[in-house]
Amino acid sequence: MGAPAEDPGGFPRTAAVVGLGLIGGSLALRLREIGLRVIGVDTDPAAVALALERGAVDAGGADLGTVAEADLVVVATPLSEVVPVGLAASRRMRAGAVLTDTASVKAPVVAAIHAGIPAGVRFVGGHPMAGSERAGMAAADPALLDGRPFVLTPTARADADAVAVLQGVVTAMRMRPVLLDPLQHDELAAQASHLPYLVSLALRRAVADDARAIGGPALADMTRIAGSPAAMWMEICRMNREAIARALARFEGELDAVRRELAEGAPAR
Amino acid sequence: MGAPAEDPGGFPRTAAVVGLGLIGGSLALRLREIGLRVIGVDTDPAAVALALERGAVDAGGADLGTVAEADLVVVATPLSEVVPVGLAASRRMRAGAVLTDTASVKAPVVAAIHAGIPAGVRFVGGHPMAGSERAGMAAADPALLDGRPFVLTPTARADADAVAVLQGVVTAMRMRPVLLDPLQHDELAAQASHLPYLVSLALRRAVADDARAIGGPALADMTRIAGSPAAMWMEICRMNREAIARALARFEGELDAVRRELAEGAPAR
Numbered sequence: 344m345g346a347p348a349e350d351p352g353g354f355p356r357t358a359a360v361v362g363l364g365l366i367g368g369s370l371a372l373r374l375r376e377i378g379l380r381v382i383g384v385d386t387d388p389a390a391v392a393l394a395l396e397r398g399a400v401d402a403g404g405a406d407l408g409t410v411a412e413a414d415l416v417v418v419a420t421p422l423s424e425v426v427p428v429g430l431a432a433s434r435r436m437r438a439g440a441v442l443t444d445t446a447s448v449k450a451p452v453v454a455a456i457h458a459g460i461p462a463g464v465r466f467v468g469g470h471p472m473a474g475s476e477r478a479g480m481a482a483a484d485p486a487l488l489d490g491r492p493f494v495l496t497p498t499a500r501a502d503a504d505a506v507a508v509l510q511g512v513v514t515a516m517r518m519r520p521v522l523l524d525p526l527q528h529d530e531l532a533a534q535a536s537h538l539p540y541l542v543s544l545a546l547r548r549a550v551a552d553d554a555r556a557i558g559g560p561a562l563a564d565m566t567r568i569a570g571s572p573a574a575m576w577m578e579i580c581r582m583n584r585e586a587i588a589r590a591l592a593r594f595e596g597e598l599d600a601v602r603r604e605l606a607e608g609a610p611a612r
Numbered sequence: 613m614g615a616p617a618e619d620p621g622g623f624p625r626t627a628a629v630v631g632l633g634l635i636g637g638s639l640a641l642r643l644r645e646i647g648l649r650v651i652g653v654d655t656d657p658a659a660v661a662l663a664l665e666r667g668a669v670d671a672g673g674a675d676l677g678t679v680a681e682a683d684l685v686v687v688a689t690p691l692s693e694v695v696p697v698g699l700a701a702s703r704r705m706r707a708g709a710v711l712t713d714t715a716s717v718k719a720p721v722v723a724a725i726h727a728g729i730p731a732g733v734r735f736v737g738g739h740p741m742a743g744s745e746r747a748g749m750a751a752a753d754p755a756l757l758d759g760r761p762f763v764l765t766p767t768a769r770a771d772a773d774a775v776a777v778l779q780g781v782v783t784a785m786r787m788r789p790v791l792l793d794p795l796q797h798d799e800l801a802a803q804a805s806h807l808p809y810l811v812s813l814a815l816r817r818a819v820a821d822d823a824r825a826i827g828g829p830a831l832a833d834m835t836r837i838a839g840s841p842a843a844m845w846m847e848i849c850r851m852n853r854e855a856i857a858r859a860l861a862r863f864e865g866e867l868d869a870v871r872r873e874l875a876e877g878a879p880a881r
Contacts, residue, residue, distance in 0.1 A: 472828045492826045521826055534823035539815060539834045541874075545866040546811055549859065554803035557761045557790055559741045561837035565808045568830035580874055590818065591871065595864075597814040602860065605810075605849055 351439050351465075352504045354511055355414035356380060361407065361428055363390040363399070365474060366445050367419030368483025371399040373516045376485060382409050390480045399483065411435050415512065417469075418444040422578050426455040429466075438463035441505045445471055447532060448582040449496045449525035457500050465505035468496035468525060470532070471518065476571040493518040494532075496525040533586035538594055540576050541587070543569040620708050620734075621773045623780055624648060624683035630676065630697055632659040632668070635714050635740060636688030637752025640668040642785045645754060651678050659749045668752065680704050684781065686738075687713040691847050695724040698735075707732035710774045714740055716801060717851040718765045718794035726769050734774035737765040737794060739801070740787065745840040762787040763801075765794040802855035807863055809845050810856070812838040 356379060360371040363385040371394060375381045383394045383403030391403040402409070410416045410432045418429045425446040433442055433456070442464050446452040453468040460466055473491040475482060493513040497506045506522070513520040523531070547569040550562065580587055625648060629640040632654040640663060644650045652663045652672030660672040671678070679685045679701045687698045694715040702711055702725075711733050715721045722737040729735055742760040744751060762782040766775045775791070782789040792800070816838040819831065849856055 472826050474828055474830075476830075487829075491828065494826055523826075528826075531820075531823040531826055534819045535827035535831050538818065539827075539831045541870050542811060542815055542867070543830070543834060545863055545870050546808060548866040548869075549807065549863040550803045551800075554800040557741050557763055557792075557797075557800055558804035558808075559743055559760065560756075561743075561745075561812070562804050562808045564833040564836055565812060567833055577873065581877060584874060587874065591867075594814055594818040595867075597817040598811070598860075598864075600817075601810050601814050604846065605853060605856070608850060 351502075352507060353414075354515075355441065355508065357382065357413045358415040358417065359384060359410040359413035359432075360400070361385070361410065361416065361418045361432055362420035362424075363387075363394045363403070363480045363483075364419060364421075365478050365480075365482050365487075366471060367417065368394060368397075368399050368480040369473070369485050369487050370417055370419065370445070370471065370516070372397070372483060373485035373488055375399060375401070377515050379415075382413060384409060393480045397480070397483070399480070407431055408435050411437055413437075414440050415508070416440060416442045418442070421575060422446050422448065422452075422582060425452050426459075429456050430459045433460040433464045433466070436464050440464060441508050442466040443469040443495075443509060445469060447536065447579045449494075449528045449532075451582060453496055453498060453525045457498065465502040467501050467505050467509055469509065470494040470496070470528060472536070473518075474571075476567050478572050478575070488516055488518050491518050492521045494521045494523050494528050496523055496528050498525065529583050530586045530589070533583055533590040534593070537580050537583055537587050538590040540568050540571075541580065541591070542594065543567070544573075544576075620771075621776060622683075623784075624710065624777065626651065626682045627684040627686065628653060628679040628682035628701075629669070630654075630679065630685065630687045630701055631689035631693075632656075632663045632672070632749045632752075633688060633690075634743060634747050634749075634751050634756075636686070637663060637666075637668050637749040638742070638754050638756050639686055639688060639714070639740065639785070641666070641752060642754035642757055643781075644668060644670070646784050648684075651682060653678060662749045666749070666752070668749070676700055677704050680706055682706075683709050684777070685709060685711045687711070690844060691715050691717065691721075691851060694721050695728075698725050699728045702729040702733045702735070705733050709733060710777050711735040712738040712764075712778055714738060716805065716848045718763075718797045718801075720851060722765055722767060722794045726767065734771040736770050736774050736778055738778065739763040739765070739797060741805070742787075743840075745836050747841050747844070757785055757787050760787050761790045763790045763792050763797050765792055765797050767794065798852050799855045799858070802852055802859040803862070806849050806852055806856050807859040809837050809840075810849065810860070811863065812836070813842075813845075
């Protein structure tokens with residue numbers, strides 16, 4: 344663990360973003376815009392080079408040890424790597440520094456990180472509700488964050504000052520901090536994010552090519568997210584399987600109701 | 613029937629648009645942009661006034677008799693009125709003038725109009741695959757048409773010159789003419805337009821308010837069309853019920869497949 348941070352409630356001066364993809368890159372660009380020094384960490388040299396070229400980071404490389412310079416560390420790797428990378432980062436962070444992440448499923452991630460971090464590191468789970476159908480540092484764009492919710496999932500183990508620090512950073516990034524219990528987040532995200540992806544995917548597969556050729560803007564809107572990386576989404580959805588099963592059941596119930604309204608000629612709601 | 617048109621294959625000089633809503637208004641604006649004189653007909657004086665104010669029409673009113681001045685008549689009323697209004701217009705049109713419509717379901721509409729029009733009027737069914745979640749002349753925007761398909765559904769009874777005239781007008785409007793059999797149109801529109809609407813509606817109902825509050829852009833994209841006028845959509849969907857039942861079955865089969873992939877941990881397609 345590095346030298347301790349000076350002010351546990353102070354606004355961070357140096358942030359480290361681990362994982363320079365669509366979300367990590369967008370956050371890095373915005374954090375620099377609002378005046379922080381930003382260190383980027385990614386195992387892919389091309390992502391680091393592009394982040395440097397685009398001015399998303401002041402310095403970058405594959406060495407996770409550089410997180411020791413940061414007051415705030417954001418783990419924005421693919422979901423399956425958030426826990427191991429977050430724990431590895433926490434062992435290199437300075438005492439009092441704040442750790443958060445961008446994982447789309449919170450309960451299992453938050454529990455695993457709390458179970459493994461050193462006492463001096465202050466962890467609060469996070470999920471910026473932003474993105475696009477694109478992927479990678481090349482598609483990173485801080486405008487994707489504007490006005491979007493950034494869910495924070497403090498548990499009883501979270502440090503209140505650290506929550507306040509993150510609320511301040513989120514607000515400064517022009518996002519809206521939303522505090523939720525990790526399980527509550529997962530239930531709502533199943534409805535608001537994971538279900539729409541799965542429905543979009545099924546719809547894209549159900550529409551034949553000759554039908555797609557005459558599709559209007561509604562079809563394009565509804566199948567856009569199905570074009571985002573399937574492996575990433577299936578990993579997310581598998582980790583939130585139970586909440587997604589409930590969301591799918593709600594959706595199918597509503598689809599049955601719509602079908603009945605069509606058949607019966609009942610007035611539309 | 614009015615005085616005959618001069619040139620059966622010539623590009624129309626005067627168009628009448630009956631029904632100045634989102635689509636009729638957008639078509640009127642574009643037809644004027646490309647140099648036609650445009651007469652607007654709507655039973656709602658406010659729609660006519662707004663069309664005049666916005667420069668969508670050169671003249672307008674509630675009198676369907678003014679279609680006698682037009683070489684091309686486009687019926688863009690709500691679906692349930694397309695047949696009666698189209699037939700009433702056809703009895704006032706000049707011999708040789710071209711009649712088309714914008715109904716979202718073609719087979720029953722095309723059959724009913726062909727069964728009732730006078731011999732001198734040349735009818736070809738049409739469906740511009742354009743729109744938005746908004747409604748009415750206030751939301752009309754010719755940019756909605758740019759590059760969009762405009763399906764034409766000539767049958768054995770259609771006049772080849774009239775089809776060519778419409779293909780020319782559609783192209784001049786910066787849209788893409790697509791020729792389809794009416795039944796084929798209805799099958800494809802069920803998949804590409806009606807199914808997405810019904811899925812969007814079910815999804816909007818399935819997502820609780822607290823989940824919607826943290827929803828990302830994908831949820832907004834996927835529920836946008838559900839915000840368009842429900843009465844209009846239910847009328848469309850009821851008229852195309854059989855093709856929609858097939859499209860819904862395709863969709864539900866794909867949703868089951870997605871659920872199995874989630875459960876089994878199989879690689880995502």
